[in-house]
Amino acid sequence: MAITIQDVEHIAKLARLRLTEEEKLRFQKELGKIIEYFDQLKKLNTDGVPPTTHVVPLENVLREDAVKPCLSVEEALANAPDRKGNYFRVPKVVEKEG
Amino acid sequence: MKYESIIGLEVHAQLLTDSKIFCGCSVSYGADPNSQTCPVCLGLPGVLPVLNKKAVEYAVKMVLAVGGTVAPHSIFARKNYFYPDLPKGYQISQYDQPLSTGGSVEIEIPESKAKKKIHLTRIHLEEDAGKSLHSEDNSYTNTSSNVKQKGETLVDMNRCGVPLIEIVTQPDMRSPKEATLFLNKLKQILEYLEICSGNMEEGSLRCDANVSVRPIAQTKLGTKTEVKNMNSFKAVEKALNFEMERQIGIIESGGRIIQETLLWDAEKELIAPMRSKEESHDYRYFPEPDLVVLKFHPQTISGIGGIRSEEKFGTPTITIVEKIKQSLPELPEARKTRFIKQYQIPEYDAELLTTEKKLADYYEECVKNYPNSKAVSNWVMGEVLRELKERKISVSEFKVPPKELASLLKQVDSGTLSGKMAKDVFVEMAETGLSSEKIIQEKGLVQVTDTKEIESVIESVLRENPGEVEKYRSGKERVFGFFVGEVMKKTKGKANPSVVNQILKEKLSS
Numbered sequence: 342m343a344i345t346i347q348d349v350e351h352i353a354k355l356a357r358l359r360l361t362e363e364e365k366l367r368f369q370k371e372l373g374k375i376i377e378y379f380d381q382l383k384k385l386n387t388d389g390v391p392p393t394t395h396v397v398p399l400e401n402v403l404r405e406d407a408v409k410p411c412l413s414v415e416e417a418l419a420n421a422p423d424r425k426g427n428y429f430r431v432p433k434v435v436e437k438e439g
Numbered sequence: 440m441k442y443e444s445i446i447g448l449e450v451h452a453q454l455l456t457d458s459k460i461f462c463g464c465s466v467s468y469g470a471d472p473n474s475q476t477c478p479v480c481l482g483l484p485g486v487l488p489v490l491n492k493k494a495v496e497y498a499v500k501m502v503l504a505v506g507g508t509v510a511p512h513s514i515f516a517r518k519n520y521f522y523p524d525l526p527k528g529y530q531i532s533q534y535d536q537p538l539s540t541g542g543s544v545e546i547e548i549p550e551s552k553a554k555k556k557i558h559l560t561r562i563h564l565e566e567d568a569g570k571s572l573h574s575e576d577n578s579y580t581n582t583s584s585n586v587k588q589k590g591e592t593l594v595d596m597n598r599c600g601v602p603l604i605e606i607v608t609q610p611d612m613r614s615p616k617e618a619t620l621f622l623n624k625l626k627q628i629l630e631y632l633e634i635c636s637g638n639m640e641e642g643s644l645r646c647d648a649n650v651s652v653r654p655i656a657q658t659k660l661g662t663k664t665e666v667k668n669m670n671s672f673k674a675v676e677k678a679l680n681f682e683m684e685r686q687i688g689i690i691e692s693g694g695r696i697i698q699e700t701l702l703w704d705a706e707k708e709l710i711a712p713m714r715s716k717e718e719s720h721d722y723r724y725f726p727e728p729d730l731v732v733l734k735f736h737p738q739t740i741s742g743i744g745g746i747r748s749e750e751k752f753g754t755p756t757i758t759i760v761e762k763i764k765q766s767l768p769e770l771p772e773a774r775k776t777r778f779i780k781q782y783q784i785p786e787y788d789a790e791l792l793t794t795e796k797k798l799a800d801y802y803e804e805c806v807k808n809y810p811n812s813k814a815v816s817n818w819v820m821g822e823v824l825r826e827l828k829e830r831k832i833s834v835s836e837f838k839v840p841p842k843e844l845a846s847l848l849k850q851v852d853s854g855t856l857s858g859k860m861a862k863d864v865f866v867e868m869a870e871t872g873l874s875s876e877k878i879i880q881e882k883g884l885v886q887v888t889d890t891k892e893i894e895s896v897i898e899s900v901l902r903e904n905p906g907e908v909e910k911y912r913s914g915k916e917r918v919f920g921f922f923v924g925e926v927m928k929k930t931k932g933k934a935n936p937s938v939v940n941q942i943l944k945e946k947l948s949s
């Protein structure tokens with residue numbers, strides 16, 4: 342399955358990336374190769390193999406509902422590019438997704 | 440043409456755990472902004488989420504309470520989108536392998552008394568996002584990045600990672616009224632299970648709806664829209680009515696409904712489309728690699744065993760589905776049925792008394808101390824609910840404990856207080872939190888049952904109103920109430936009404 346330039350543009354947009362025309366061509370090639378690899382995997386016989394989401398043989402790793410100390414507000418905001426009072430501050434967002 | 444609406448709901452309920460779903464941060468409401476965060480819920484690099492056991496137990500409780508099926512095998516998934524209150528760039532949720540499927544909640548249509556099952560598609564666990572405050576007033580300028588634009592958004596991450604269950608219904612509701620009935624029932628169950636506060640205003644219960652309309656008798660479904668941002672029960676009904684009318688209007692004028700997401704504006708009472716692009720719904724879900732499979736072994740669902748981890752890899756745990764099942768409290772429907780039977784009260788009373796678990800507890804505690812169950816029911820439905828409403832408080836904040844109400848009612852029975860006096864004392868009790876005895880003593884509110892004293896008051900009333908006496912004797916028996924009123928006035932309401940009635944009758948007929 343080939344990747345089109347539109348696919349690249351769509352994926353870039355979802356990832357909030359701005360690509361140059363040159364980069365788009367490069368990613369078209371690179372993503373295409375990844376998809377090709379999946380095509381190769383598809384050829385394997387997986388009859389009798391249960392669908393696997395995790396490769397570690399673990400299940401039900403849980404913790405007790407216990408409150409632990411949090412970061413201080415100063416620590417929490419230490420890496421923020423911008424803040425106002427005790428809030429993170431960002432350009433105004435209008436649409437809410439999700 | 441008559442139309443009906445087809446409504447499905449997605450309800451998010453915040454679980455009443457102490458800590459967040461994947462980290463140990465506190466979830467207490469109203470803390471200072473960004474004071475309840477840690478590297479995990481801030482999405483700092485290299486951290487690992489670990490699932491909160493209690494969140495799983497609570498979710499399973501809900502599944503069992505609505506008769507759903509706990510999936511033997513479920514996994515978490517990443518829902519990818521960008522928003523400032525989602526620091527990781529994805530929300531950990533469940534997608535194609537949710538915690539549970541099926542189940543239903545029964546509602547009763549008030550007009551017809553008909554019962555109707557609203558079927559659930561699924562219940563799954565997920566984390567909440569942070570909270571954004573938008574403002575137009577302040578221009579955003581960031582000197583380091585040279586960004587300048589109108590308006591700013593402030594973000595508080597305290598809510599980020601708070602455990603939620605999402606309850607998804609089938610499109611079974613046929614009117615906005617049915618949707619609010621369902622939501623009320625759901626809230627009631629969540630409260631009975633004590634797994635969610637059910638407070639829509641505080642955001643611990645949130646609801647989105649899928650709405651479409653079609654002419655009655657048409658089987659083909661119309662195009663649906665999604666309505667969000669309904670923050671109270673009233674808002675849900677108003678918003679859905681608004682959307683239903685809007686869609687009917689478009690169809691009647693020959694237009695076409697566009698599938699879109701709409702936001703309810705509670706202040707303006709209207710719905711506006713959310714500015715978003717097609718692509719925003721491309722969430723690119725994939726299994727969350729940092730959280731392992733949640734497994735309920737088959738035998739656990741039917742009865743034995745539990746959520747167990749592979750012993751050789753970790754601590755043998757955990758919760759047992761059967762144990763949760765046994766720990767389920769009596770649910771509203773069952774309690775209502777029991778109230779009717781055990782206390783011999785009308786269905787109406789039982790329904791009202793069991794709407795809230797705490798109120799039903801209050802009633803039962805009171806009956807324990809004063810077994811006239813119908814009298815208690817009248818008092819709780821009347822005086823107690825009125826006081827709560829006037830004071831805008833919940834049952835747990837109410838200053839009159841059920842035992843005190845019981846002892847007040849006993850004093851009416853013993854003749855110490857008249858019904859009217861008891862009501863006044865009760866208001867005083869609700870105000871001050873003092874016992875009825877204390878109030879009666881302080882106010883000198885003891886009912887006069889002394890027949891001699893009452894007799895002399897009656898005699899003076901009759902003497903002062905010869906005209907009324909004449910009227911009564913000539914057959915106008917309605918003036919009887921006038922005499923009672925006058926006697927009560929003179930005794931400041933302290934005269935025992937049955938004694939007054941008896942003596943008055945004797946005097947008037949003699």
Ligand SMILES: [Zn+2]
Nearest residue numbers: 462464477480
């Ligand atoms: Zn945290």
